Amino acid sequence: MKKILVHTLVIIAFFIIYILQANFFNWFNIYGVKPNLFVVLVIFIGLFMGKIEAAVYGTLIGLLYVLLIGKNTSANAVILGLLGYAVGTYRNSFSKENRLNIMIIIASGTIIYEISIYILKIIFSGVSIQILEFLKILSIEILFNTILTIILYPIVLALGEKTDKVIHAKKAMRYY
């Protein structure tokens, strides 16, 4: 029952993020650059729920994004899924209570995601190589994502710890 609630919350979070990205951040942006809260969401899922959940949600979020607004490509789904899996794999290698750790992970995740998407766009969608413009977007996006993480961190940490307990309750019992 609690698990269903956790999964419902993740789905609600996706739609809230989608609405924010499509409306609010169209005017609340820095030099026209929006944050990428989908990446932040997948990283948090990886950190607090685990690699399998993050991979599944990452893929689903990527597919939903493509269905709602993106071009017919599964690149978003694959990269978000892999990112979630990678974060989930190393979730116990660092302290989640340390805000700086989370900020570094969010910044790294944003870099990996955006660079991968850009490279795939160059290869498959005929996007021209515009390194300076891309670096400008990337640096602003990293800054934006990190600032939003600082603001959201206390709420996410509280919710995340509860989620962690719910998702991993059975596994913990098994060890004893």
Add this chain to the structure above:
Amino acid sequence: MNRKSGKTGIIITIIILIIIVILTHANFSKLEQLVSQIVMPVQNSLTYVKNKVSNNDDFFISLEELKRQNSVLKNENETLKENLREMEILKAENAVLAQYANLTEEYAEYQTVPAYIINKDVSNLSNIIVINVGTKDGVKENMTVIANKGLVGYVISVSENTAKVQTILDAGTNVSSLISTSREGIVLKGILGSETTLKGMYIPTDAVLITGDEVETSGIGGIYPKGIAIGKIRDIIETKNITDRYIIVETAVDFTKLETVLVITK
């Protein structure tokens, strides 16, 4: 430890300073209020007595009248404000309808379907919009989308009620174009992160470029019909190698305020 207590000290100092400033302001106004509360009734009574003595109470009568008039005017003002709000709504609706009408008139040679933009891209690396027309309105993939001032993009996918349009601002879009005065052919590409400009490339070496020249679709490529306005040359960027020179074109359409478009169906 010292650094921590130092930071705490600074924060406490700032808080104390803010509290002092707030309290000082509050005390002054409270003191002023207190004095006024004590003095004003006395002053009013004295003035009333003085007016009575001199049979000069017209002031109070006119004061009552002024109060009544003030109340009437306030009500009137509220009604007018409400009317103004309604007018603003009607004006906005009218502007959208006029935009539709102008669009259809301007591109009378084409068979078109009007549409509203219902969603904008959530990513920084692409520029796609969603419009409220689909297959049931006769919209198909690769159809050209225009606005009142020029080219918007083309349909990349369609569902029954909606269609996704890749705008010319998308870094993956290439538009075969002509410079309207010199009739030289160039290719326009979207610039990452730019909402107002395009990059014009593959300019013939002997082409004469003038800032302000208009750029329109060439009709080559099979998607965009010929002669649709795209924008004006804003900058000409000369490079060491003349074949690498490029132009920056300011789009005719203001994509930041774009609300209505037309899909060219024939």
